[in-house]
Amino acid sequence: MPWQTQDFAASAPTPVRESPLALAVRRILRKPSSRVAFFVLGVIVLVGLLAPLLAPYNPSAQPDIVRLKDLPPSLAHPFGTDQYSRDVLSRVIYGARLSLMIGVLATIVSLTLGVAYGAIAGYAGGILDAVMMRVLDAFLSIPRLLLLIGALVAWPRLSIGALVVFLGLTGWFGLSRIVRGQVLALKHAEFVTAAQALGASRRRILWRHLLPNIVSPIVVAATLGVAHVIVLEAGLSYLGIGVQPPLASWGNIINDGADQPAALWWMSLFPGLFMVLTVMTLNILGEALRDAYERR
Amino acid sequence: MLRYIAQRLVQAAVIVAIVATITFALIHLAPGDPFSAVMDNPDVSETVRQTMRAQYGFDRPLPEQFVRYVSSLAHGQLGWSFSHERPVREVLGSALPNTLLLMGVALLGSFAFGILIALIQVSRRGSVTDHVLSALSLFFFSMPDFWLAILAFLTFTYWLPIFPSGGAVDPVMHEYLGLGGRIVDRLRHLALPALTLILLASAVVARYQRAALLDVLPADYIRTARLKGLTEPEILRRHALRNALLPIITLVGLSFPALLTGTFFVEKIFAWPGMGYAVVLAIGTRDYPLVVGGVIIGSILVTLGSLLSDVLYALADPRLRR
Numbered sequence: 001m002p003w004q005t006q007d008f009a010a011s012a013p014t015p016v017r018e019s020p021l022a023l024a025v026r027r028i029l030r031k032p033s034s035r036v037a038f039f040v041l042g043v044i045v046l047v048g049l050l051a052p053l054l055a056p057y058n059p060s061a062q063p064d065i066v067r068l069k070d071l072p073p074s075l076a077h078p079f080g081t082d083q084y085s086r087d088v089l090s091r092v093i094y095g096a097r098l099s100l101m102i103g104v105l106a107t108i109v110s111l112t113l114g115v116a117y118g119a120i121a122g123y124a125g126g127i128l129d130a131v132m133m134r135v136l137d138a139f140l141s142i143p144r145l146l147l148l149i150g151a152l153v154a155w156p157r158l159s160i161g162a163l164v165v166f167l168g169l170t171g172w173f174g175l176s177r178i179v180r181g182q183v184l185a186l187k188h189a190e191f192v193t194a195a196q197a198l199g200a201s202r203r204r205i206l207w208r209h210l211l212p213n214i215v216s217p218i219v220v221a222a223t224l225g226v227a228h229v230i231v232l233e234a235g236l237s238y239l240g241i242g243v244q245p246p247l248a249s250w251g252n253i254i255n256d257g258a259d260q261p262a263a264l265w266w267m268s269l270f271p272g273l274f275m276v277l278t279v280m281t282l283n284i285l286g287e288a289l290r291d292a293y294e295r296r
Numbered sequence: 297m298l299r300y301i302a303q304r305l306v307q308a309a310v311i312v313a314i315v316a317t318i319t320f321a322l323i324h325l326a327p328g329d330p331f332s333a334v335m336d337n338p339d340v341s342e343t344v345r346q347t348m349r350a351q352y353g354f355d356r357p358l359p360e361q362f363v364r365y366v367s368s369l370a371h372g373q374l375g376w377s378f379s380h381e382r383p384v385r386e387v388l389g390s391a392l393p394n395t396l397l398l399m400g401v402a403l404l405g406s407f408a409f410g411i412l413i414a415l416i417q418v419s420r421r422g423s424v425t426d427h428v429l430s431a432l433s434l435f436f437f438s439m440p441d442f443w444l445a446i447l448a449f450l451t452f453t454y455w456l457p458i459f460p461s462g463g464a465v466d467p468v469m470h471e472y473l474g475l476g477g478r479i480v481d482r483l484r485h486l487a488l489p490a491l492t493l494i495l496l497a498s499a500v501v502a503r504y505q506r507a508a509l510l511d512v513l514p515a516d517y518i519r520t521a522r523l524k525g526l527t528e529p530e531i532l533r534r535h536a537l538r539n540a541l542l543p544i545i546t547l548v549g550l551s552f553p554a555l556l557t558g559t560f561f562v563e564k565i566f567a568w569p570g571m572g573y574a575v576v577l578a579i580g581t582r583d584y585p586l587v588v589g590g591v592i593i594g595s596i597l598v599t600l601g602s603l604l605s606d607v608l609y610a611l612a613d614p615r616l617r618r
Binding site: 134135137138139141142143144145146147149150154155227231234235238239240241261262265268272275276279280284 | 560
């Protein structure tokens with residue numbers, strides 16, 4: 001509804017120049033569904049950040065592996081315990097911390113690579129662009145999970161840092177194509193010609209004039225990218241080649257219960273619910289951001 | 297047209313070559329020997345290790361190994377599976393038909409179901425039904441494949457034991473059944489894994505197709521059809537859907553990677569004896585050649601899928617037909 005936006009802008013007292021991101025955030029928070037998503041995601045992020053305060057038990061403590069193992073949910077252990085008598089609620093809380101952290105860090109790696117690769121290809125043009133795009137096609141045609149399985153299976157007992165790097169290294173292909181397209185479209189815009197006429201260097205034009213204009217698709221890709229990494233990390237941990245025990249991640253907890261999913265149903269259900277909530281809220285927000293930008 | 301197909305074939309070959317290079321690099325960048333499962337055993341003496349490395353050619357210089365690797369790939373050889381003690385090609389070859397069956401059923405089912413959902417949504421756009429279906433498809437779109445598969449497994453084989461819990465056929469009874477019984481047995485085993493995949497994939501199709509239909513609706517020919525006096529369902533079915541089906545062909549190619557990924561997890565959880573199941577088991581036994589073979593075959597499948605959908609697109613769009 002464009003007239004509402006105009007109305008709002010007209011009545012706003014002395015509008016400080018608002019960044020596109022702030023504008024988009026303000027716009028999406030008008031939708032009830034994104035408000036709920038924003039709130040739920042905020043709670044999950046808080047849970048992750050405050051994990052040491054919120055978790056009722058030490059997530060890797062094995063208090064009594066005979067009497068306290070495989071307990072179904074109860075008041076003392078709302079999400080039950082696993083086969084080592086560890087409290088599943090505490091593990092899910094610490095899992096939130098680790099899964100979100102991996103998601104954000106890996107996405108930062110992919111954003112950096114994707115933006116750099118796409119910007120260079122789009123700005124350089126010609127043969128370099130063509131070659132870079134064919135290489136990209138090849139990467140894009142390997143399913144990301146398969147690529148990661150191929151890479152991770154050879155590195156047993158992987159550290160979290162290395163896992164983040166691998167997840168980041170396999171996540172930039174789509175974004176760099178978007179960035180390249182945007183750079184190509186803006187390369188001959190008037191403000192770029194103006195900057196060239198004023199004697200700006202190629203690097204300055206790229207960083208100061210082109211990139212700030214393509215922030216919106218990058219923000220959208222980042223939001224959806226975090227969701228994707230969380231699902232991937234969970235899947236890999238479920239296969240036993242992601243986050244290594246005794247560390248808890250959502251996929252890893254599900255993997256701990258995978259031998260007897262029927263008997264230990266609480267170990268699949270609860271971490272999965274958190275995972276779905278996180279991924280869904282990120283997807284809702286990512287799409288709302290995309291709509292907000294596209295409407296501009 | 298032929299020239300276009302030839303171009304795309306060359307592109308596909310280049311992609312497979314790059315995939316082969318990447319997998320080779322991955323194996324050789326990794327620490328330790330490419331057959332750690334055997335080498336990790338401390339009882340294996342250094343002499344035996346050396347002999348094994350020499351036998352498999354791992355003592356040669358890297359460029360030579362690379363050339364050998366590429367040439368054996370080009371001959372269709374994928375190496376030796378340590379855990380099955382058979383060539384990787386045989387292991388994957390016997391598993392592949394099961395995977396293709398599962399993927400094929402899921403592909404057809406999810407496109408039929410997804411397009412149907414999208415049609416319902418668009419014919420009542422803005423209504424409660426539309427919003428509920430949108431929310432549901434976002435829910436299933438956000439659902440990690442393996443988690444939905446676990447839930448389906450728990451619900452329909454354990455709490456409500458309607459379906460058998462795994463495998464492609466009943467391990468005991470299948471041999472004793474008549475032809476009709478065998479077919480029913482196979483279908484019963486196929487149902488749950490296929491339905492899980494269909495649910496996951498149709499969420500993607502429905503979201504995509506709804507957007508495609510909404511893109512088409514403002515077009516002039518829709519307005520013409522409306523002015524001609526056609527009813528809304530007729531317009532949707534005869535004019536909008538046919539034009540919005542074109543992007544669906546592209547989606548077939550695009551959905552292949554996701555479908556394959558989903559198949560890997562679904563096969564693991566339902567013990568469906570396909571390629572994904574073989575690869576997932578090979579991760580556990582650290583049978584690298586089998587895992588890498590699966591990665592290569594999976595990438596080839598995806599490349600073929602996108603090749604096929606591009607060619608179909610060119611054939612279906614009269615504007616591209618020359």
